[in-house]
Amino acid sequence: MSFSFLPILLISMILFFVLFFGIGFILNMLLRMSWIMAIIYPIVAVAIIQDVSFLDYFTSPGTAFRSLGNSIMTLAPLDIAILLSGLAGAILSGVVIKLLRKKGYRMF
Template identity: 60%
Template sequence: MISLPVVIISVVLFFVLFFGIGFLLNMLLRMSWIMAVIYPIVCLFIVNKEKWIRYVEAPGEAFSGLFDRVASLAAADIFILASGMAGALLSGITIKALRKRGYQMF
C-alpha cells in the first residue's frame, strides 16, 4: 500500500517530468504530439519485469505476462501513470498554442 504523500509527490513528479520532456522534444523535433505517442511505450518499460530477450525467445508467455502485470496495477499506480500522460498531452497543447501565437521554437 502506497501512502498518500507518496502518491501526491509521485503524481506531481510524473506530470512535471513528462511535461518537461515532452515540451523539449516537441520544441526540438517540431512534432507536437511526439511524447504522447512515446509515453505508452515508456509506461510499458516501467511496468515490465521480464528480460527483453524473453520477448524474442518466448513472445507468447512474455507478452501475456506483461498484459497480466498491466491489468494488476493498483489504482494509485494507474493514477500516477495517468498524470504522466496528462503532462505529455499538455506539453503538446502548450507547444501548439505557443506556435499559434507566433512563438518560433528553434
C-alpha cells in the first residue's frame, strides 16, 4: 500500500481550514455576526458534494434529497476529513472573532 495520498490529504485539509477560516473571519467582521460562516458552511459543503442544481431542491425535492443522501453515503473517509477541516476553520473563525471582541478589539 502506497502512502502517496498523505501529502495531498494534508495540504487539502490545511487549504480548506485556512480558506474557510479566512472567509469566515472576513464575513464576521463585515456582517458583525459571529457564526455566519458556520451557518453557511453546510450549504457550501452540499454544493461541493452534490452536482444537482440548487433549484432542484425546490422543484423536485424528493429526487434531489435522495441524490444528496446517496452522495453523502458514498463519500470517502478522506473527503470527509477534508470537509470537516473546512468546518473546523469556519467554527474557529467565529470563536476568534468573539474572543477578539471580548478583549476590546472593534472590527469595522
